[in-house]
Amino acid sequence: MRLAFIAPLVLSAMVVSGCQPTRIDDLLVSCPALTLPSDLADLTRYRAGSPPDLSTVVLDARVTAVDANCRRGRRDRSLDATISMRFQMDRGPAAPSRAVQIPWFLAVLDANDNVISRQSFVLPAQFGANTTRAAVSSQPVEISFPVGQHLRAQDYRIMVGFQLTEDELALNRRRGPR
Template sequence: MRVRLVLAAALAGLVPAACGGDRGPALPVACPRPGILSDGADLTRWRPGPVQDLTTLVFDARLTGLNGSCRPGRRDRSLEVTLTPSFVVERGPAGGDARVAELPWFVAVVGPGDEILQRQSFVERLAFNRGETRATGAAEPVRLSLPVGEERRATDYRILVSFELTPEDVAVNRRRGPR
């Protein structure tokens, strides 16, 4: 009989949850929208010269995905975001025996009005195994701390990932279109 009363009281919300203490059970955390910039999802490098075709291709790389998570930060005044991008790179005929492709990329936090609030640059080094022309990998996780509170919510932010590209690289990607 006593077990039923305790169970009934717990179901009625009269007994605090064991893990939640006085705060009750943890609620899901809203996360900012992550995304890969479509114009910056591809990085192609050719051997220097006037011709850019398959015979001068050094490597062709793509950002293939994003994994991540977020959790409340200190005193619920910030949001701690962890983001891990994935890459694939294919070595071209002009890549020779290159064992590593260096892929410059960045992550940017964008606020309301498309204002860039934070930007961090990285270089991912993907190694080709002996005799292989394709390599895949994921970057080390990037950790971001975003302020939240009365003025800012998690949904006010967007997190964008892209390769570091020259204006010429962007023009090539736009001509080629999404893959």
């Protein structure tokens, strides 16, 4: 009776933190913290060589969700995570075609915020005919963390966001979160 009451609470806490277990054995697996800094959650691209205004927007995109699933690795010596991103994108009036490239990254940080590993990705996407808005999802990315006596899931942090140029990052910081 008591276990039946605790399991939904554990499951709810894990879903809120972005970790969705797939088996009952995984209910007690803790996921690393998942962060999406607000200044890396938006991407606005302008036509090259043009001043940034509404008429020169090529692409305006935002991260709408980060899906994470954690499970025990082999012999309980690792924690395996699967991460995927969901984006909403708007085609600007200066877009040369319906095809776009969405650059994003995933980084693993240690407890002192040192980058342990970093991977960059480019998601090719396409707007449908006569549409200016679309939702797309990345392919799942698998990462593994060593765990054991001295390392725990809480010793890591996963950071995700758009891969921005310096100008795009400065624009996001001036504009603030949307």
